[in-house]
Amino acid sequence: xxxxxxxxxxxxxxxxxxxxxxxxxxxxxxxxxxxxxxxxxxxxxxxxxxxxxxxxxxxxxxxxxxxxxxxxxxxxxxxxxxxxxxxxxxxxxxxxx
Numbered sequence: 495x496x497x498x499x500x501x502x503x504x505x506x507x508x509x510x511x512x513x514x515x516x517x518x519x520x521x522x523x524x525x526x527x528x529x530x531x532x533x534x535x536x537x538x539x540x541x542x543x544x545x546x547x548x549x550x551x552x553x554x555x556x557x558x559x560x561x562x563x564x565x566x567x568x569x570x571x572x573x574x575x576x577x578x579x580x581x582x583x584x585x586x587x588x589x590x591x
Contacts, residue, residue, distance in 0.1 A: 502534065504547050517541055517550045524565045526572075528584065533572060535562030540574050542587055553587050556580065 501518035502525075505511060517534060524535035534541045539554035540562055554560075560576040567573075572587050574580045 502547065515543075515547050515550070517543075517547075523561070523563055526566045528567050533565050533567070533587070535565035535574055537561045540565060540572075540587075555582075 501520060502515045502522050503512040504515055505513070517536075520534075520536035520538050520541070522534050522536050526533050530544060530546055532543045532547050534543075534550070538559045538561075539552055539557060541550040542553050543550050557574065557576065557580045562574045562576055564575040565572065567584060570584050571581045572584050
């Protein structure tokens with residue numbers, strides 16, 4: 495996976511070719527992964543992919559469309575850093591119990 499101001503790109507051949515994902519209009523500032531789920535922190539909040547980055551769903555419940563500087567997983571929680579730190583159970587965000 496790679497990112498620039500035009501969204502997120504992925505490669506299936508060790509970087510020989512890159513394809514833009516459907517996350518195209520956001521500036522991606524941070525990525526984290528767990529299993530088949532990828533979590534992106536962007537200029538408009540948090541996006542989740544449960545299919546290795548093919549499709550994305552915005553999951554900003556309780557935080558609005560804040561610019562997310564950092565996103566990571568810790569002790570079964572996802573943490574998103576804006577000018578505050580937001581946390582949710584990972585199972586609530588990615589839909590896996």
